[in-house]
Amino acid sequence: MLTKSIFTRALKRSPWVFHVGTSGCNNCDIEIADCLTPRFDVERFGIKLVGSPRHADVMLISGPVSRACREVLQQAWLDMPQPRLAVMVGVCACSMGAYKDAYSVSGPPDKVLREVDPDARFVYVPGCPPKPETIVMGIVKLLGSL
Amino acid sequence: MSTSTTEPRAAGADDRSVVQIGPFHPLLEEPVGFELTVEGERVVAVDARMDYIHKGIERLAQQRTYDMIPILLERICGICSVTHSVCFCNAVEDLLGVEPPPRARYIRTIIGELERVHSHLLWVGLAGHFIGYNTVFMWAWKYREPVCDVFEMLTGHRQNSAIPLVGGVRRDLRVEYLPEARRVLDELDGQVRMLTEAVLDDPVLAARLRGVGVLTPQQVVDYGVVGPTARASGVATDVRRDDPYAAYGELDWQVITAPEGDVFAKAVVRLLELAESIKILRQAFDRLPGGDLSLGIRHVPAGEGIGRYEAPRGEDVHYVRSNGTNMPERLKVRAPSFTNIASFQASCIGASIADVTITLAACDPCYSCTERTIVVRDAAGGEARAVGDLIARSQRETRRIAAELGRPADLVLPAGGAR
Numbered sequence: 021m022l023t024k025s026i027f028t029r030a031l032k033r034s035p036w037v038f039h040v041g042t043s044g045c046n047n048c049d050i051e052i053a054d055c056l057t058p059r060f061d062v063e064r065f066g067i068k069l070v071g072s073p074r075h076a077d078v079m080l081i082s083g084p085v086s087r088a089c090r091e092v093l094q095q096a097w098l099d100m101p102q103p104r105l106a107v108m109v110g111v112c113a114c115s116m117g118a119y120k121d122a123y124s125v126s127g128p129p130d131k132v133l134r135e136v137d138p139d140a141r142f143v144y145v146p147g148c149p150p151k152p153e154t155i156v157m158g159i160v161k162l163l164g165s166l
Numbered sequence: 167m168s169t170s171t172t173e174p175r176a177a178g179a180d181d182r183s184v185v186q187i188g189p190f191h192p193l194l195e196e197p198v199g200f201e202l203t204v205e206g207e208r209v210v211a212v213d214a215r216m217d218y219i220h221k222g223i224e225r226l227a228q229q230r231t232y233d234m235i236p237i238l239l240e241r242i243c244g245i246c247s248v249t250h251s252v253c254f255c256n257a258v259e260d261l262l263g264v265e266p267p268p269r270a271r272y273i274r275t276i277i278g279e280l281e282r283v284h285s286h287l288l289w290v291g292l293a294g295h296f297i298g299y300n301t302v303f304m305w306a307w308k309y310r311e312p313v314c315d316v317f318e319m320l321t322g323h324r325q326n327s328a329i330p331l332v333g334g335v336r337r338d339l340r341v342e343y344l345p346e347a348r349r350v351l352d353e354l355d356g357q358v359r360m361l362t363e364a365v366l367d368d369p370v371l372a373a374r375l376r377g378v379g380v381l382t383p384q385q386v387v388d389y390g391v392v393g394p395t396a397r398a399s400g401v402a403t404d405v406r407r408d409d410p411y412a413a414y415g416e417l418d419w420q421v422i423t424a425p426e427g428d429v430f431a432k433a434v435v436r437l438l439e440l441a442e443s444i445k446i447l448r449q450a451f452d453r454l455p456g457g458d459l460s461l462g463i464r465h466v467p468a469g470e471g472i473g474r475y476e477a478p479r480g481e482d483v484h485y486v487r488s489n490g491t492n493m494p495e496r497l498k499v500r501a502p503s504f505t506n507i508a509s510f511q512a513s514c515i516g517a518s519i520a521d522v523t524i525t526l527a528a529c530d531p532c533y534s535c536t537e538r539t540i541v542v543r544d545a546a547g548g549e550a551r552a553v554g555d556l557i558a559r560s561q562r563e564t565r566r567i568a569a570e571l572g573r574p575a576d577l578v579l580p581a582g583g584a585r
Contacts, residue, residue: 041196043219046534047244047325049195050288057291057307073190088218089197092189118241121229122222148326149244 027103031077032163034066037107038076038100042093042129044083047149048110052080055152062156073099078159082109082149084116084125085132093129094136106133106142107158114144141165181205185519189218196533200526207518212510220537224497231492232258232332232466240326242499243535245288246477248274248281250484250499250535251330253475256411257484258332258463258494261471267458268413270334275413276320276450277327278475279443283354284313284325285478286394286436286443289530290365293433296524297374302365309357312350319343334460348451355444362437375430379513379525382427389512390505393480395529398435399427405476417449429528466492477502479530501535508557 041049055062073096111117119125133140145158189197199215227235236251287310294302314324320339321327329335386399404421406414422438424431468490475482480502487496506529
């Protein structure tokens with residue numbers, strides 16, 4: 021239990037995030053990148069965008085999961101060290117949005133990830149796209165829930 | 167997974183290795199797979215796997231009515247949202263043989279140019295990020311924020327306006343915010359000038375980007391490259407001038423070109439286009455006419471229409487075929503990045519790996535616009551996902567259709583066969 025609380029405390033201080041655009045329209049991806057730029061500047065809270073899932077605590081997922089992305093997303097999720105968390109950015113990642121009936125989309129990311137990790141924890145940030153403030157609020161709520 | 171591993175090896179024709187970039191790579195916003203075949207540090211072949219973002223949006227559009235489609239097409243691409251929705255409206259208006267009312271045309275011009283300004287600023291920032299010059303990234307994106315604010319003031323959303331409609335526009339701009347929008351624009355004009363001068367005078371950027379990823383004018387024509395990428399090679403092509411839509415024919419502005427064709431020239435063209443876009447916006451704000459917003463189209467007869475639009479990345483083409491019902495029978499989207507991405511075959515070969523990332527980014531590729539196809543299995547059971555396969559396939563189909571129509575195939579295909 022002691023190690024777990026140390027992990028959680030450390031995670032809350034400086035969550036490193038890895039961004040996965042599963043097959044979104046780019047708009048949420050741009051808003052995620054926008055969070056890093058001077059107006060929002062989430063790095064001042066210790067939130068840092070990293071280049072590999074192996075370095076990340078939180079995965080930001082945007083878009084529905086296309087057939088081609090499915091296995092790649094699952095593999096990237098399993099590559100993340102535990103405790104691992106995910107934020108579903110945008111309405112497509114939350115509930116498929118406009119792509120609900122699309123033929124080449126295999127499901128919303130939460131279902132795809134629960135196939136390989138039934139205990140995965142998520143936060144949903146709806147919006148098309150959510151404003152950067154909303155994305156920041158989503159991450160804050162996720163960390164507050166720990 | 168960011169898998170970009172290569173082992174240092176001696177150069178030699180029989181000692182090739184493959185560097186995989188993507189699908190989830192820190193340099194790419196979107197999932198796309200590039201395979202670079204390298205000899206030592208030198209790239210000898212480049213191929214792409216382009217089906218990660220295919221969502222079947224053309225098919226979804228064919229299941230929606232003409233009123234709903236512009237809103238769906240805004241979701242083709244987050245940065246080209248006005249592009250695709252207005253381009254679709256242009257296509258249906260071509261089918262109908264009508265022109266929207268003047269106020270609607272000016273509103274389309276205003277939202278289109280605001281989109282171009284924020285898209286070009288976004289590219290300038292990302293280009294800086296790709297070469298590890300994050301000052302440019304932060305600086306350009308800081309100036310992009312007020313543009314998104316203006317977009318939100320006038321339309322209610324930072325990117326997806328939901329304003330274009332077949333035969334006009336759905337809503338008016340929120341005109342009470344026009345004075346504030348003009349003030350932000352005046353401020354932005356000075357900021358963009360300063361950014362342009364800073365980038366053009368920067369010895370680091372010049373040393374890094376000059377002579378990298380050169381496209382000659384002949385290659386531009388061969389590959390059908392469009393937009394700022396073509397204009398940076400001295401090919402003055404711009405749909406806004408060549409086939410004016412919206413209000414561009416009535417406004418005073420210039421097509422920006424640069425002769426060099428390297429990545430630096432592409433940055434120069436985009437930065438100078440920012441000033442032109444601001445000029446267009448000011449004129450459109452001043453001359454915004456009154457009158458109807460929409461023609462109130464209630465019925466689309468059977469027929470075919472083609473819409474063209476100068477997206478921030480180049481010429482976007484939509485093809486619509488109607489069978490007289492309230493949904494199109496076929497919608498085809500040809501995004502500008504489709505032709506621009508093919509030019510990697512010319513611009514990346516012979517470059518070093520370090521130069522390839524910025525060369526790939528130089529045409530501002532937008533994969534969610536481009537990925538209109540998915541090939542899982544062909545009839546023989548083999549996979550065909552590489553761009554070369556798809557080009558060969560489409561050339562085969564073009565020859566077949568040309569033969570059916572009784573036209574010589576060499577009129578529509580280059581003589582050399584597969585590129």
